[in-house]
Amino acid sequence: MAGVAVSTTINGDAVEYLCQPDETLLEVLRDRLGLTGAKEGCGTGDCGACSVIVDGRLVCSCLVLGAEAEGRKVETIEGMAHGDQLHPLQQKFLEHAALQCGVCTPGFLIAAKDLLEKNPSPTEEEIRFGLAGNLCRCTGYDKIVRAVQDAANVMKGA
Amino acid sequence: MRYIRPLSIEDAVGELAKAVGPAAILAGGSDLLVRMKGGFIEPELIVDIKRIGGLGDITETADGFRIGAAVPCAVLGENKAVRKAWPGVVEAANLIGSKQVQGRCTITGNLCNASPAADSVPALVAAGAKAVVAGPSGKRTIAVETVPTGPGRTSLAKGEIIEAILLDKRPEHAGDAYLRFIPRTEMDIAVVSAGVNLTLDDHGAIKTARVALGAAAPTVLLVEEAGQVLVGSKLDEATLERLAKICSGACRPIDDKRGTIEFRRKVAGVLAQRAAAIAYKRAGGK
Numbered sequence: 446m447a448g449v450a451v452s453t454t455i456n457g458d459a460v461e462y463l464c465q466p467d468e469t470l471l472e473v474l475r476d477r478l479g480l481t482g483a484k485e486g487c488g489t490g491d492c493g494a495c496s497v498i499v500d501g502r503l504v505c506s507c508l509v510l511g512a513e514a515e516g517r518k519v520e521t522i523e524g525m526a527h528g529d530q531l532h533p534l535q536q537k538f539l540e541h542a543a544l545q546c547g548v549c550t551p552g553f554l555i556a557a558k559d560l561l562e563k564n565p566s567p568t569e570e571e572i573r574f575g576l577a578g579n580l581c582r583c584t585g586y587d588k589i590v591r592a593v594q595d596a597a598n599v600m601k602g603a
Numbered sequence: 604m605r606y607i608r609p610l611s612i613e614d615a616v617g618e619l620a621k622a623v624g625p626a627a628i629l630a631g632g633s634d635l636l637v638r639m640k641g642g643f644i645e646p647e648l649i650v651d652i653k654r655i656g657g658l659g660d661i662t663e664t665a666d667g668f669r670i671g672a673a674v675p676c677a678v679l680g681e682n683k684a685v686r687k688a689w690p691g692v693v694e695a696a697n698l699i700g701s702k703q704v705q706g707r708c709t710i711t712g713n714l715c716n717a718s719p720a721a722d723s724v725p726a727l728v729a730a731g732a733k734a735v736v737a738g739p740s741g742k743r744t745i746a747v748e749t750v751p752t753g754p755g756r757t758s759l760a761k762g763e764i765i766e767a768i769l770l771d772k773r774p775e776h777a778g779d780a781y782l783r784f785i786p787r788t789e790m791d792i793a794v795v796s797a798g799v800n801l802t803l804d805d806h807g808a809i810k811t812a813r814v815a816l817g818a819a820a821p822t823v824l825l826v827e828e829a830g831q832v833l834v835g836s837k838l839d840e841a842t843l844e845r846l847a848k849i850c851s852g853a854c855r856p857i858d859d860k861r862g863t864i865e866f867r868r869k870v871a872g873v874l875a876q877r878a879a880a881i882a883y884k885r886a887g888g889k
Contacts, residue, residue: 449606466606466649467639489637490704502677502706508636509707510629512606513651556702577789578701 453514455480456524464511471495473511474521482522482551486580493579496552497521503559505578522551525558534558534596543592545583553579557593565601569594608651612658612737612766615650620739620762622648628764629653630673631707633700634716650764658766661685667772669735672711672765676723677702679710689770690885691779691798691878695726698783701790711765717751720818724751725798726781728815728825732770738763748815751822776803776810778885780878783817784862784870793818794862797850797874799882801833807888809833814846814879818862819854819871826853829875838883846879847872 448463455478464473474480474497483506486492490505497506498520525532534557537543544550553576560567560575567575572593573586581589609615619626624647627635638644652658658671661682668685676696679685686693692710699708699722710723714734728748736743739762747768750757759765783796796817804810814829829849836842856867 447605466604469636488640490633490700493701493703496703499706502675503702504706505703507640508631508633508704510606510632510636510649510651512608513629513632513653515608559702574789575702578703 449512451512451515453517453519455519456521462511466510466512468511469507470497470499470509470511470514470519471506473514474506477511480521480523484548484551486548486552491580492549492552493556493576494549494552496555496579498555498559503556520555522555525554532558533599534561534593537592537596537599538589541588541592541595543584543588549579549581549583553581553589557589557596561593561597561600566597567593604645604647604649606649606651608654610654610656612652612655612764615652615655615764616737616739616762618648618650619764622761624648626650628715630658630709630712631675631704633704633708634712652764652766655766665772666769668770670710670768670770672709672767674709675706676708676710677705680705685770688773689726689730689779691781691800691882692723692726692730692732692770695781695798696723698722698781710768714747714750714768715757715759715765717753717755717757717822719751719754719821719823720793720796721751721823722781722783722793722796722817724823725796725815725817726779727768727798728823729781729798729800729813730770730779731800731813732768734765735767735769736763737766742766744769748823748825753821774802776805776807776886776888777801778882778887780881780885782874782878782881784874786861792861795819795854795856795867795870795874797871797878799875799878801879801882801886801888803883803886803888807837809836809838809883809888812879814850814875816850816854816871816875819856819867821855824853824855826850826875829853833879837888838879843876843879847876850875 486494627646783793785791812833
């Protein structure tokens with residue numbers, strides 16, 4: 446298989462890589478670029494652990510080919526904090542203990558960030574529907590929902 | 604395996620037509636990548652159609668709407684004009700998968716994946732949507748219900764690509780609706796589903812009607828008799844009874860883990876009634 450040369454932007458940085466045509470963006474991020482925040486849960490777009498934002502759209506990076514990122518803007522969990530300054534969602538996930546094993550957490554944070562950017566004051570129902578593409582086997586979701594509500598309040602005040 | 608990103612539909616068609624091994628068209632990839640990963644298909648050529656001019660656009664034309672094959676369902680859902688004209692189609696498209704999947708999946712892909720349970724397809728069939736097919740011998744426009752021929756199979760020939768779905772301009776007093784039964788509230792595959800599209804005359808009587816059922820046969824079914832029974836009525840009790848009976852009778856469902864034949868037959872009728880009631884109200888009927 447011939448490799449595909451890709452030039453893209455990840456978390457604001459210009460990035461170039463070579464990948465196989467059947468390699469997913471998730472595999473590229475994790476195995477070629479060392480960005481291991483996005484996780485492979487199911488590999489079939491059901492669990493949301495690999496969520497990233499491509500050109501402003503929330504997607505599962507396991508359902509995107511690495512080759513498709515050419516010329517796009519990709520945002521991953523690694524770009525969420527500013528240096529040591531956590532994003533309000535990250536801070537509130539910690540305060541509310543909205544994680545246990547943590548495998549789903551990067552996906553939840555990216556999905557929640559996308560949700561709050563599009564809807565800064567979501568209702569509890571909107572949060573639950575908005576995060577329905579992210580599965581968590583530990584928390585029972587309530588703490589996650591509360592953390593997102595709290596973060597929304599902080600972000601509105603900011 | 605080769606991945607290509609043609610910039611014109613002619614180039615895409617040309618590459619697909621001369622492909623020697625199995626070839627796949629990539630738009631949103633939410634079905635294709637899952638099937639590749641599962642080892643169900645091993646394409647030697649992947650043709651990404653997202654950079655082809657116009658395929659990512661929704662255009663309002665004199666005749667209605669042209670929805671490019673690469674338009675994600677999330678983008679369709681954000682289009683106020685389509686939502687206003689065809690709320691049933693948009694609702695059906697927005698039921699597919701999660702937010703993450705919505706950012707990628709397309710109605711053209713949903714149609715070409717040819718699942719009998721595809722959510723947007725009964726709504727598109729009820730709407731009388733057309734598919735613009737580009738192929739080696741030029742372009743043709745076909746009714747969407749002629750695209751799927753069985754689970755996972757389509758009538759498209761080698762080298763053919765659906766480049767857009769067309770929806771008619773709406774007359775006054777028109778409405779459509781789509782309902783599915785799933786055992787959860789969200790993120791599931793239809794056990795059975797129904798799409799209904801109606802137009803009314805000035806007195807609120809149904810002038811034209813199309814009814815389609817999903818997950819009730821090897822392909823999405825257009826139930827012409829069910830549409831005919833609605834014409835002339837104002838959805839009175841007796842008409843709704845006949846509608847349900849016809850829909851239940853038209854089903855050729857299977858028994859599987861998601862539902863039995865008996866259940867699917869019964870619920871197909873119930874959903875057709877309820878979808879008809881919503882479409883009627885949307886059309887301004889009382």
